[in-house]
Structure formats: C-alpha cells, structure tokens
Amino acid sequence: MERVVFALMSVGSIFSAVFMIYGANTVHSALALVANFFTLAVLYVLLEAHFLAAVQVIVYAGAIMVLFLFVIMLLGVDRRDSLRETIKLQLPLAYVFVAGLVGLLMYTLGSAFHRTAFTGLKQANAAGNTQGLGRLLFTHYLFPFEVTSLLLIVAAVGAMVIGKRRAPTETEPEDEDA
Amino acid sequence: MISPFAYLALAAVLFSIGVLGVLLRRNALIVFMSIELMLNAVNLTFVTFARMRGTLDGQVLAFFVIAVAAAEVVVGLAIIVAMYRRKQSASVDDARLFKW
Numbered sequence: 001m002e003r004v005v006f007a008l009m010s011v012g013s014i015f016s017a018v019f020m021i022y023g024a025n026t027v028h029s030a031l032a033l034v035a036n037f038f039t040l041a042v043l044y045v046l047l048e049a050h051f052l053a054a055v056q057v058i059v060y061a062g063a064i065m066v067l068f069l070f071v072i073m074l075l076g077v078d079r080r081d082s083l084r085e086t087i088k089l090q091l092p093l094a095y096v097f098v099a100g101l102v103g104l105l106m107y108t109l110g111s112a113f114h115r116t117a118f119t120g121l122k123q124a125n126a127a128g129n130t131q132g133l134g135r136l137l138f139t140h141y142l143f144p145f146e147v148t149s150l151l152l153i154v155a156a157v158g159a160m161v162i163g164k165r166r167a168p169t170e171t172e173p174e175d176e177d178a
Numbered sequence: 179m180i181s182p183f184a185y186l187a188l189a190a191v192l193f194s195i196g197v198l199g200v201l202l203r204r205n206a207l208i209v210f211m212s213i214e215l216m217l218n219a220v221n222l223t224f225v226t227f228a229r230m231r232g233t234l235d236g237q238v239l240a241f242f243v244i245a246v247a248a249a250e251v252v253v254g255l256a257i258i259v260a261m262y263r264r265k266q267s268a269s270v271d272d273a274r275l276f277k278w
Contacts, residue, residue, distance in 0.1 A: 006180055006184065010188045013188070013192060014188075014191060014195070017192055017195040017215055018195060020211060020215065021195060021198060021199030021202065021203060021208065021212060026205060026207055029211060033211050033214065033215065036192075036215065036218070040218055040221070043185070043222060043225075044222075044225055047185070047225045048229055049228065051241075052221075052225060052241065055241065059248060060244065060247075063248065064214070064247070064248060067251060067252070068207070068211065068255070071207065071258065071259060072207060094201035097197075098194050098197055098198045101194050101197060102194045105190035105193070105194065106190060109187060110183065110187075113181075113183045113230075114181075114183055116181070116182055116183075117179070117181060117182070117230075118181075118230055119229070119231060120229065121229055123232060124232060124234050133234055133237055133238060137238060141238050141242075144242060145242075148242060148245045148246070151249050152248070152249050154249075155250075158253050159252045159255075159256040162257055162260050163259055163260060
C-alpha cells in the first residue's frame with residue numbers, strides 16, 4: 001500500500017514540478033505548484049506527519065498560492081518571457097550543472113543512507129502527532145517559536161512599506177528606460 | 179516498508195528541478211515559485227529524517243521552514259510588485275537599477 005501511494009505521489013510531484021518550470025503561462029505554473037504541494041501533503045501523511053500535512057494544504061496550497069495568484073492577476077499574465085537566452089551558453093550550462101547536482105546528491109545520499117531503515121514514529125506519536133509537536137514547540141523550541149512571531153510582524157510591516165505607492169508630490173525623476 | 183533513501187532521493191530530485199527553474203526562467207514569479215519548490219523539497223527531507231530517527235524534532239523544523247517561507251513570500255511578492263510598478267515588467271533581466 002505504502003509503495004503504491006509513494007510511487008503515484010513521487011511521479012505526480014516530479015511531473016508537476018517539471019510542468020511548473022516549463023509552463024509558458026504563469027497561471028498554469030502556479031496550478032502545477034499547487035498540485036505539487038498536494039502530493040507532498042500525501043507524502044507527509046505516509047511519513048506520519050499528520051499535522052504538517054494539514055498545515056501544508058492550509059498554508060501552502062491555501063494562503064501562499066492564493067497570494068501568488070493574486071500577484072499574477074495584479075501584474076497581468078505575461079507570455080513573452082519563456083526560455084529566451086540572454087547569457088551565452090546559459091541553457092546548456094544550466095542543464096550540465098543541474099545534472100551534476102543530481103548526481104552529487106544521489107551519490108552522497110546513497111552512500112550515507114542506502115541501508116538505514118525507518119525507526120517509525122509510533123512512540124513519539126503515542127499521545128497524538130499534534131500534541132507531541134505542540135509540546136516540543138512550547139518547551140524545547142519556545143525561543144525560536146517566539147522569534148518566528150517577531151519575524152512575521154517584521155515581514156508584514158516590511159511588505160506594506162515596500163508595496164506602498166510613492167506620494168505623487170515627490171519630484172523624483174522616473175527611470176529613463178522604464 | 180520503503181527505505182528512507184527513496185524519500186530522500188525524491189526530495190533531491192525536486193530540489194534540483196527547483197534549481198533548474200531558477201537558472202532557466204527569466205520571469206521573476208516563476209523564479210520565486212521555484213524557490214518555494216526547493217523549500218518544500220527540504221521540508222520533505224526534514225520530515226523523512228524525523229521518521230528515520232523516531233523523534234518529532236524534524237517536523238518542528240519543517241514547521242519553522244513553513245512559517246519562514248510564508249514571511250519570505252510576503253516580502254518577495256511585495257518586491258516583485260514594486261519592481262513591476264517601476265519597469266512595467268516582471269522579468270529578472272530588467273532588474274538592473276545599479277547598472278547604467
């Protein structure tokens with residue numbers, strides 16, 4: 001059972017990721033990324049991370065992708081870009097580097113983990129996955145958790161400052177090649 | 179049961195696809211989505227390690243990555259919108275304010 005679900009979801013996630021980076025239409029890319037997030041949520045369930053699977057669907061596929069689609073609609077769908085090459089040999093070099101990266105990652109992961117097996121989370125999840133995570137967050141990881149709240153406030157204020165329109169009274173010259 | 183290596187290999191492949199997207203695409207939004215894909219691949223690695231070691235610490239780390247990614251998306255998209263207002267384009271090739 002786990003094998004079948006894993007095979008389906010891994011193929012689905014790789015296909016949706018490839019479709020995401022090659023899609024000519026930005027909205028199609030965003031939808032492919034949503035599909036990718038859903039396959040990852042299923043993989044989290046397989047890995048006994050039930051709370052994270054829910055968070056993945058709610059925060060990533062929900063909030064973050066809605067924000068992405070909102071900005072895509074705000075800027076208008078742009079089809080000009082595609083795969084135009086501006087730096088000489090960029091495309092072939094990109095493929096060579098990524099192939100090397102895959103090879104390197106596979107070699108290191110394979111040599112380090114080819115014989116390890118899962119311990120399983122039966123014991124850690126005994127009182128429930130969410131309860132266990134909450135206990136860790138509010139004891140051992142309390143300080144990082146509070147710092148995260150600060151980070152979210154700074155990000156919200158920063159986004160407002162960056163996204164604010166300049167007042168029209170300012171006589172700053174517009175960029176010449178705008 | 180599937181070995182952890184299968185999950186780790188899948189995460190590595192997804193991460194590499196994200197890197198490829200950053201290197202190939204010129205649309206800032208797609209580059210940004212590729213970065214999200216890479217963050218998710220790392221999350222999958224964290225969750226796999228959590229199950230491999232039998233503790234929940236990896237899942238807590240993945241939770242923090244999700245929170246930081248949410249903050250990063252908000253600021254990044256604001257920057258892209260500000261850049262679009264200035265240049266009428268979301269292409270990373272047009273972001274060269276330091277160059278004349």
